[in-house]
Amino acid sequence: MAFTSNHSDLKQINRLAIINHIKKKPSISRSDLAKVTGLNKSTIGKIVQELLDEHWVKEDSPTPLEGAGRRPTGLTLNGDVLTLLGAELGVDYIAVVACSIAGEIRFQSRLPYQHVNVETSVSQLADILCHTWKLMLSLNHQILGLGVSVPGLVNASDGHVVDLPNIGWQNIDLIDMLHQRFAQQHMPEIDITIINDANAGALSEFVFGRSQYHRNPIIHLTVGIGVGAGIVSENGLYTGLNGWAGEIGHSTLQPFDGWLCACGQRGCVETLVSQRALSRELVGDAPILSIETMQNRLAQGDAQVKKGLETVGYFLGIVMRNLANILNPETIVLGGPMSQFEAALLEPAIASFNAHTQRHVMTPTIRLCEFGQNASTLGAAAAALMKHIEPKHTPTHISLQGLRRK
Numbered sequence: 475m476a477f478t479s480n481h482s483d484l485k486q487i488n489r490l491a492i493i494n495h496i497k498k499k500p501s502i503s504r505s506d507l508a509k510v511t512g513l514n515k516s517t518i519g520k521i522v523q524e525l526l527d528e529h530w531v532k533e534d535s536p537t538p539l540e541g542a543g544r545r546p547t548g549l550t551l552n553g554d555v556l557t558l559l560g561a562e563l564g565v566d567y568i569a570v571v572a573c574s575i576a577g578e579i580r581f582q583s584r585l586p587y588q589h590v591n592v593e594t595s596v597s598q599l600a601d602i603l604c605h606t607w608k609l610m611l612s613l614n615h616q617i618l619g620l621g622v623s624v625p626g627l628v629n630a631s632d633g634h635v636v637d638l639p640n641i642g643w644q645n646i647d648l649i650d651m652l653h654q655r656f657a658q659q660h661m662p663e664i665d666i667t668i669i670n671d672a673n674a675g676a677l678s679e680f681v682f683g684r685s686q687y688h689r690n691p692i693i694h695l696t697v698g699i700g701v702g703a704g705i706v707s708e709n710g711l712y713t714g715l716n717g718w719a720g721e722i723g724h725s726t727l728q729p730f731d732g733w734l735c736a737c738g739q740r741g742c743v744e745t746l747v748s749q750r751a752l753s754r755e756l757v758g759d760a761p762i763l764s765i766e767t768m769q770n771r772l773a774q775g776d777a778q779v780k781k782g783l784e785t786v787g788y789f790l791g792i793v794m795r796n797l798a799n800i801l802n803p804e805t806i807v808l809g810g811p812m813s814q815f816e817a818a819l820l821e822p823a824i825a826s827f828n829a830h831t832q833r834h835v836m837t838p839t840i841r842l843c844e845f846g847q848n849a850s851t852l853g854a855a856a857a858a859l860m861k862h863i864e865p866k867h868t869p870t871h872i873s874l875q876g877l878r879r880k
């Protein structure tokens with residue numbers, strides 16, 4: 475991609491480079507920022523002052539050195555003022571968080587929810603968001619933007635919701651619907667980003683997690699009623715041509731006599747690896763049991779739930795193996811509602827992963843997601859943040875390094 479720039483682009487890129495470096499290495503000094511970005515000290519000084527004034531960063535308390543002198547003042551992201559809103563429109567719940575630009579949760583709310591129609595669901599989501607938004611404003615936080623994750627296909631170019639098979643919605647302009655409801659409630663303008671839930675889960679790890687800006691590929695599997703994979707590597711989220719990469723839930727795992735999937739096909743991954751698949755092991759075609767109900771049964775030593783998790787884990791391990799063979803990741807992370815079963819699901823998955831190869835050279839680390847059931851909401855907030863810290867049309871390596879003024 476050709477990259478052209480003018481003075482304000484350069485300044486923006488250098489700002490972003492500095493924010494990213496402070497994010498990657500809290501307590502970094504101005505002189506270390508100059509070294510890693512290649513920018514001169516006076517440029518660093520001016521931009522840091524702007525970032526201090528706008529509450530993006532704050533100075534650490536000075537720590538005296540032994541003997542004479544003081545350590546250079548460290549700079550850290552300021553989590554006290556700028557705030558992000560993140561929401562997840564789940565298949566059977568709605569969740570909202572308000573978090574700092576460092577991913578610290580300030581407020582969260584989670585509501586079990588059965589969707590009846592689009593209008594009512596979006597109004598419910600907007601009400602919870604407005605409540606959270608007003609609360610943060612009353613505490614003098616500044617809202618940077620809103621990210622909303624949804625369980626299905628999102629057009630990456632315009633944020634249009636294309637298909638949510640497990641809710642039964644197609645072609646929804648969720649951004650416009652939310653703007654209308656916010657206007658009705660007299661809320662200020664806000665930038666809205668819509669993102670697939672699995673991609674959001676992956677972003678939560680990449681932007682806020684311990685694998686922050688990790689250069690090696692990570693796959694984040696979101697397993698709930700649906701299944702999706704978010705893929706991140708050196709250049710951030712891999713979305714594919716339309717934003718639909720990682721739709722592993724609708725790849726075929728049982729080609730003959732498979733269960734009917736919400737997408738209309740038979741034998742999809744989702745029919746064997748999901749909350750629905752586990753519930754079917756316990757109650758057949760009756761309404762899907764909640765994760766909490768199944769967790770309670772497991773806690774009481776219910777052998778049927780344990781066996782069901784082993785069956786689901788067996789197929790999950792095959793899915794992980796297939797993904798590892800295609801993408802050769804360093805890490806596979808299990809997230810989404812089913813990750814709340816933790817080792818009871820992860821252990822049979824790892825056993826199955828190992829059993830489905832004779833070549834044990836490609837063995838990624840397989841672990842639980844850091845943020846549990848908050849991964850998609852935090853990841854949606856991270857997507858809103860990325861608009862501020864990753865400029866459009868600018869390769870990540872440039873925005874991380876900054877540009878030297880000639």
Ligand SMILES: [Zn+2]
Pocket residue numbers: 723724725735736737738739742743744
């Ligand atoms: Zn399907």
